[in-house]
Amino acid sequence: MEILSNDTHRILLCQIRSRDAKQLDYREYFVKVDNIDTTSTNNLLLWILIAFILVTKTEYDASEQWKKWKRTEEQLRTEKATLQMEHEELSRQNGEFRMENEKLQKEIDDRKAQFENDWRKKYYQPVTVTLDPDTAHPALILSEERRRVAMGEKCLDLPKSQLRFESLPCVLGQQSFSSERHFWEVKVDSSTAWDLGICRSNVMCTERTYIKPEDGFWAIRFYNDEYWALTSPETQLTVKQPPRMVCIFLDYEDRCVSFYNMTDNSHIHTFSQGDFYGSLKPFFRLWSKDSGHLDICPLPKEPEVAQLDDNPNSPPTDIVHT
The missing domain is CATH 2.60.120.920 (SPRY domain)
Known part of the structure; x- marks a missing residue:
């Protein structure tokens, strides 16, 4: 059986270190190590080392991906809390604006009604x-x-x-x-x-x-x-x-x-x-x-009539239209 040379070992190790585990074609390596003489101590240790590196790198990448997801989840949770606080603040301000608007509307309605009453009483006969x-x-x-x-x-x-x-x-x-x-x-x-x-x-x-x-x-x-x-x-x-x-x-x-x-x-x-x-x-x-x-x-009593009347205490006269 063919024994891998030291140069081949170095080339394979460099490929493993330089490639991402997601992009590494494991079959490419195992094709090359099909003819490894496992009876050789060096080749057996190399095979174990390579397997360990592959497993470690895969676990490392999975751990990094999990951490990335956790950071993304925490960021989304923070953004959600911020948006919730902004929503509550906007709701509070909207409630204040609504109360102020109702207050102003009531004042407008009161003044309008007062004006209408005053206007009507001025142009209507009591x-x-x-x-x-x-x-x-x-x-x-x-x-x-x-x-x-x-x-x-x-x-x-x-x-x-x-x-x-x-x-x-x-x-x-x-x-x-x-x-x-x-x-x-x-x-x-x-x-x-x-x-x-x-x-x-x-x-x-x-x-x-x-x-x-x-x-x-x-x-x-x-x-x-x-x-x-x-x-x-x-x-x-x-x-x-x-x-x-x-x-x-x-x-x-x-x-x-x-x-x-x-x-x-x-x-x-x-x-x-x-x-x-x-x-x-x-x-x-x-x-x-x-x-x-x-x-x-x-x-x-009409103020104008009271001023012209010689006797301000005289009772008013009913206005009747038949």
């Missing part, structure tokens, strides 16, 4: 509304000055009238409107269930009454701690702060009626393009004897 006893349901009790309505324990024995509500505990205002712009205010903080608005003066009172625009009613409702616009179908309203006083603005020519929460000067609802004809009257409804009472606010 009215001291009084209640019409001839239209009051027999279960309703009117105050002596006819500005408060409550519900009694039982129905009163009242004369029959085509003007009186019979199916629902409602009452109309004494004043009627068929032109121009008007507004009045109603305190609602002492009532737990009510309807407020306007209606045609000739609505059906003696038969079953439906509170909706198609039947001549434009009103809002507070019932079971919820606010509703009595449209068809009814529309639930969102109120930021429960109103203690509601202001009703009627623009007859423009055929619209708006409701404002005077507690925070916010807009509640507007009925537009109303089918107005003939005269309109203020409309009030309570739901039960536990509903409390509604109070109509007196006519606000």
